[in-house]
Amino acid sequence: MTxxxxxxFTPTIHKDIYPAINPTIQPSLSHSGRSILVTGAGRGIGRSIALRYAEASPSTLILAARTSSELDVTEAEILALNLTSPPTIVKLVLDVTDGKAVARAASTIKNDIGRLDVLINNAGYSPEWAPIADGDPEDYWRTWEVNLKGVYLVLHAFLPLLTETHEKTGALVHVLNVSSIGAIVCIAGASAYETSKLAVVRLTQFVQTEYGAKGVLATSVHPGGVLTELSRNVKEIQPFLTDSPNLAGGFFVWLTSQPRTWLGGRFVSVAWDVEELESKKDEIVEGDKLKADVRF
Ligand SMILES: NC(=O)c1ccc[n+]([C@@H]2O[C@H](COP(=O)([O-])OP(=O)(O)OC[C@H]3O[C@@H](n4cnc5c(N)ncnc54)[C@H](OP(=O)(O)O)[C@@H]3O)[C@@H](O)[C@H]2O)c1
Structure with missing residues (x-):
């Protein structure tokens, strides 16, 4: 796929939030009573995801990142929304590549909150682009550590609470793993980032395969091309950074607002129009589309 x-993939392509995915306009996007965890919630796309979820009235919003001061800013922006039913905000100062810290965080959330309905693995890293023989091996591997090991460790620690929540509530629980359009292209110099994001797509498929019967609905998502600290340093992609981070925020809220099991294990882009995407449901399922497969 190019x-x-x-x-x-849908005829209409969006660059900013629109009514169908705006939780301040659509009551059907409510996440009332639910507990939501967003990693990488301190800035960039993760901050917008957190803000838009806050507008969807969850009971608890858990914000994770390494930089405490940036989590404080996200929290302050949520409070500044002056919501009629603001969520309880829990801030986790956490390095997702640190397995022990992630396990401790999961135990804290289980004990203090007792449920997790939506897990969003958004924390990510991109090195400067370089051909394989020219780049820094440490930085190459750092990319895999944050983008794959981090996602794996968070899944490893939080899947038990997700499945337990499903058992208690009977409702499906959601995993959204932030991938990238980079997962499906092969651009010279981008192998560290693009291979790690392709691995995220396949890992998401594994989550669906292994935990679908336990009530988990897992989808990988391209969050748009957004000017952020991560993308600002990659000079090759500057012309593509034209999307609002709120597009991802709204689309994520839409994606977890109802159980769309036909998107389980699949890859989607926030740019796609949600109504047109729903109209392609049969085409997607019957054609076994939007999966990371080697085709013959
Ligand atoms: N921007 C784009 O155009 C674009 C396109 C496709 C995909 N994405 C993906 O979207 C996601 C968000 O990226 P962004 O552009 O918003 O980047 P960003 O502005 O740099 O934000 C990244 C977030 O992840 C956190 N993070 C990084 N390493 C972490 C670690 N080891 N442990 C915990 N948190 C960590 C950062 O906080 P700390 O540094 O404080 O930990 C920050 O909150 C990433 O997965 C990225 O690959 C972005």
Whole structure:
């Protein structure tokens, strides 16, 4: 699939939040009573995801990142929304590549909150692009550590609480793993980032395969091309950074607002129009589309 084909899967392509995915407009996007965890919630796309979820009235919003001061800013922006039913905010100063710290965080959330309905693995890292022989091996591996090991460790620690929540409530629980359009293209110099994001797509498929019967619905998502600290340093992609981070925020809220089991284990882009995406449901399922498979 080419980059363009992937970005234009629905005829209408969005660059900013729109009514169908805006929780301040659509009551059907409510997450009332639910507990939501967003990693990488201190800035960039993760902050917008947190803000838009806050507007969807969850009971608890758990914000994770390493930089405490940035989590404070996200919290302050949520409070500044002056919501009629603001969520309880829990801030986790956490390095997702530290297995012990992630396990401790899961135990804290289980004890203090007791449920997790939506897990969003958004924390990510991109090195400067370089051909394989030219780049820094440590930085290459750092990319895999944050983008794959981090996602794996968070899944490893939190899947038990997710499945327990499903058992208690009877409702499906959600895993959204932030991948990238980079997962499905092969651009010279981008192998560290693009291979790690392709691995995230396949890992998401494994979550669905292994935990679907336990009530988990897992989807990997391209969050748009957004100017952030991560993307600002990658000079090759500057012309593509034209999306609002709120597009991801709204789309994520839409994605977890109802159980769309036909998207389980699949890859989607926030740029796609949600109504047109729903109209392609049969085509997606019957064609076994939006999966990271080697085709013959
Ligand atoms: N921006 C784009 O155009 C674009 C396109 C496709 C995909 N994405 C993906 O979208 C996600 C968000 O990226 P962004 O552009 O918003 O980047 P960003 O502004 O740099 O934000 C990244 C977030 O992840 C956190 N993070 C990084 N390493 C971490 C670690 N080891 N442990 C815990 N948290 C960590 C950061 O906080 P701390 O540094 O404080 O930990 C920060 O809150 C990433 O997965 C990225 O790959 C972005």
């Amino acid at each position: 980059r363009n084909a992937a970005l234009t």
